[in-house]
Amino acid sequence: MNSGSRLIEICQLERTYVVGAEKVRALRGVDLSIRTNEYVAVMGHSGSGKSTLMNILGCLDRADKGDYLLNGINTTRMSEGQLAHVRNRQIGFVFQSFELMGRLSALKNVELPLIYSDISFWKRRRMAREALERVGLGERIHHKPNQLSGGEKQRVAVARALVNQPSLLLADEPTGNLDTATSDGIMLLFEKLYREGQTIIMVTHEVDIAVRARRIVRMRDGQIISDLPTEKDPARPLRDGEQIGGER
């Protein structure tokens, strides 16, 4: 399972927010290593630092201390422009609230990252269309976000995250705004992407969602308290005949 090369390597990561005189230590020394083509769920109570970690992994934010190596390259001392380039080429980010631009069609929304990659107009069109087909929205490319259902919106957002073939797909509570049935659709999509070789890290509160991943990282108070393959995690689905609390 851990046959891929090392994609993410973080070491003693710390992040402290300063609000007025108060300091909030959102991350207090996090170590984590993720290989290519892993499928990781991050769980934890509200305020445990999951989003903070995801933002740093997505190069949207910087750590105060510690190192973050992405594909072997240290991002800690990169300039704004270099970080933007990394976000553009290596990372696809899916937000809980979709973050689609209401004025633009699905196709235009998906094209957005390509605009900043210096790719010609026609190639952009083709790549965006392919990404939409990949998430199963080939028929809806000209719809505006307000003409799409919640699940469809999130698919557009996933297509946008995938359009530049990033090495890492990050999703912060991708199903947080969706009902169970729709969430299931998104999870099936993630499963498909994972099988196609995509590395995925997602944050979720729901056990049902988390167990779809192959590895579960649990956080509490800015630290990782457990990091286990799904079948060893306490949250794993009960196997037939197994009892709650029973060991082996």
Added chain:
Amino acid sequence: MTALLMFPLFLFRLVLQSAALALSQIWVNKTRSILTTLGIIIGVSSVSAVIAAMEGMNRKILENFEMFGTRKIFIWPEQPSSGPQKNAPTWQLRFEAKHFEGLLEHCPSVEFISLIANAGRVPGRYMNRTVDSVSVTGVDASWFKIENRPIVFGRPFSMLDESQGRYVCIITAQLRDKLQMDRDCSGQIIQLGINSYLVAGVVEDKPNTGMMFGGSDDPMEAYIPYTTAAKLVRMPWIRVMASCRDSTVADEARAEIRFFLRRTRGLRPGEPDNFGVFLMENEVRQFKEVMGMITLVAAGVVSISLLVGGVGIMNIMLVSVSERTREIGLRKAVGARPSAILTQFLVEAVVLCMIGGLIGVGFGHLLASVIANSAPLMEQTQIPAWAIAVSFGFSAFVGVVFGMFPAIKAARLNPIEALRHE
């Protein structure tokens, strides 16, 4: 090497993309955009209209100067500002013909010179037709060249006419018609006062130089050689008119004339001039200077309204940045560099200003045509091409200056905070 070639291409594409984006953004907020650019519109239209009016007036007046002759030099006796002759009666200072003998040989920058003496107003008669009052003026043959009054029939004064003081005259076309003479009446005899004159030629009437130099005040004119006039009038009051070879040597011509006259009028070194030399060219130059300054000041004052327009642009761009904070956050999250965001908002401000400039030039054109129809002095009012270019350039500049702050603000937004906005 390829990177060097690629960079401008990349920049060009970035600007083009930003421009397209800006246009769509402006289109979404049509009403707001138009209201915002109102300041620019008013600024540009007034700047271009003012420049047009000034330019039109300038051109019209210069044309008048041109018609009047910019190479002319006027010379007259004048009380000096100091010295024993300070309060001398003017008859003591009067010119005599001998003061000017040989002037042309000594003043290489002077092309023509002519003495002028009035020989009074007399009745004119041809056969049984009469004219009450004809003004008779003694001039040299070159006077017609200085004044640019072509002789349309007959001939100019000859050397013999001048040296012998013959009774010949050149009359205006109006006088000829009034006396009902043939169109080419040269060789005929007319009576002016008590003397009979042979008509040597017919000169064109004085051109109408418009409001500036007075029109043709008295078209009933006859010109006789100066030497003839000197015989008729004892101690004539002599005025002198000359012309320089080219308007660029006007100053040299004046210096040469002054040097020459000081000698012929026996002025010692240190004594002030007792005559004046007046250059038309000087007048033109001064006029141009003053006009240029007025244009500049007027345009400057009016362009303050452009700055006010710029503040409006800045305001709306700030509103736009805060309205679109989430969009900016998203763009950054998907990989927009700060420079790309900066370009986007800067180009938007510039495009907004340029649209204002375009509409402004249109309005300015309308204004200019209204001004052009308002007075004959203004009839040449028209926005010159350079003013259009300047207006555009200036509004783009205003866009850059006033768009810079909001654009920097947008470019420096933190992506997460921006995404969390609202």
